[in-house]
Amino acid sequence: MALREVALSPQRALAAKLCVNHLSMVFTRDGKSTPVLQDITLEVSEGEFVCLVGPSGCGKSTLLNAIGGLLAPTAGTVFIDNEAVRGPDPRRIFVFQERGVFPWLTVEGNIAFGLFKLSRSEREERVAHYVKMVGLQGFEEAYPSELSGGMKQRLEVARALAVNPDMLYLDEPFGALDSITRHIMRGELLRIWETERKTIVFVTHDIDEAVQLADRVVILSARPAAIQRIVNIDISHPRDISSPRYLELRDGILQQIGLAHKI
Numbered sequence: 001m002a003l004r005e006v007a008l009s010p011q012r013a014l015a016a017k018l019c020v021n022h023l024s025m026v027f028t029r030d031g032k033s034t035p036v037l038q039d040i041t042l043e044v045s046e047g048e049f050v051c052l053v054g055p056s057g058c059g060k061s062t063l064l065n066a067i068g069g070l071l072a073p074t075a076g077t078v079f080i081d082n083e084a085v086r087g088p089d090p091r092r093i094f095v096f097q098e099r100g101v102f103p104w105l106t107v108e109g110n111i112a113f114g115l116f117k118l119s120r121s122e123r124e125e126r127v128a129h130y131v132k133m134v135g136l137q138g139f140e141e142a143y144p145s146e147l148s149g150g151m152k153q154r155l156e157v158a159r160a161l162a163v164n165p166d167m168l169y170l171d172e173p174f175g176a177l178d179s180i181t182r183h184i185m186r187g188e189l190l191r192i193w194e195t196e197r198k199t200i201v202f203v204t205h206d207i208d209e210a211v212q213l214a215d216r217v218v219i220l221s222a223r224p225a226a227i228q229r230i231v232n233i234d235i236s237h238p239r240d241i242s243s244p245r246y247l248e249l250r251d252g253i254l255q256q257i258g259l260a261h262k263i
């Protein structure tokens, strides 16, 4: 097996942007405890793109929500820039699959939504920049109901980026899209990431998506999720998805989670 296990980020010269330190989560309802996350320790470097994968219901969203300060962990701490995360922070933005954009605002209105602190001219400039970046020129005045699913998703990504977050948390953001649009959206996200170099934590259960996008893929076990393995995707972008190395990495991950040669 040629998978290389990398316990910590390869970019060790940079201090960790995000540090998840012995994080555990137990949900309790009616006196019954459900352990969901089990002693998760992970470092993510500034500008790194990390994908979290694992079986459905294992705790991926719970981990992302804990990283983002939406859920308080039962044990352990999340640090960003060496500061403990104690709640949501406007510098860190979530993109969820199901949240969607504001239907009552136009494309411009949606992107401008979080920019109320800027002057009018700065706001207009910022909005125009992101409209262009996600290829929605000509649709500035359109409402979400007039956009396709992929355009709405691009709008959501634009809205998230426009506030200039330092971290971007994406929870299966392309899950509801058809395979062609997903493919295009992955390319768009990569292009944006290569330009803007945000630190990205991306949840997906699509192994191909993870190997196409990530610097490292964190494989979680079934619930209660523990880190099973971290795989360094040592292929530069653009990635050739028919190259032997790509296939080797993808098949190695499938094997790790017990899905190889089963379909």
Ligand SMILES: Nc1ncnc2c1ncn2[C@@H]1O[C@H](COP(=O)(O)OP(=O)(O)OP(=O)(O)O)[C@@H](O)[C@H]1O
Pocket (backbone or CB within 6 Å): 027, 028, 029, 034, 036, 054, 055, 056, 057, 058, 059, 060, 061, 062, 063, 205, 223
């Ligand atoms: N607020 C909550 N209270 C109680 N249990 C919860 C809560 N949130 C999640 N869970 C439980 O934690 C487990 C993990 O859920 P989570 O949504 O993190 O999984 P996931 O890996 O994101 O799944 P999927 O791939 O289906 O999105 C599930 O058993 C779920 O029922």
Ligand SMILES: [Mg+2]
Pocket (backbone or CB within 6 Å): 060, 061, 062, 171
């Ligand atoms: Mg989930």
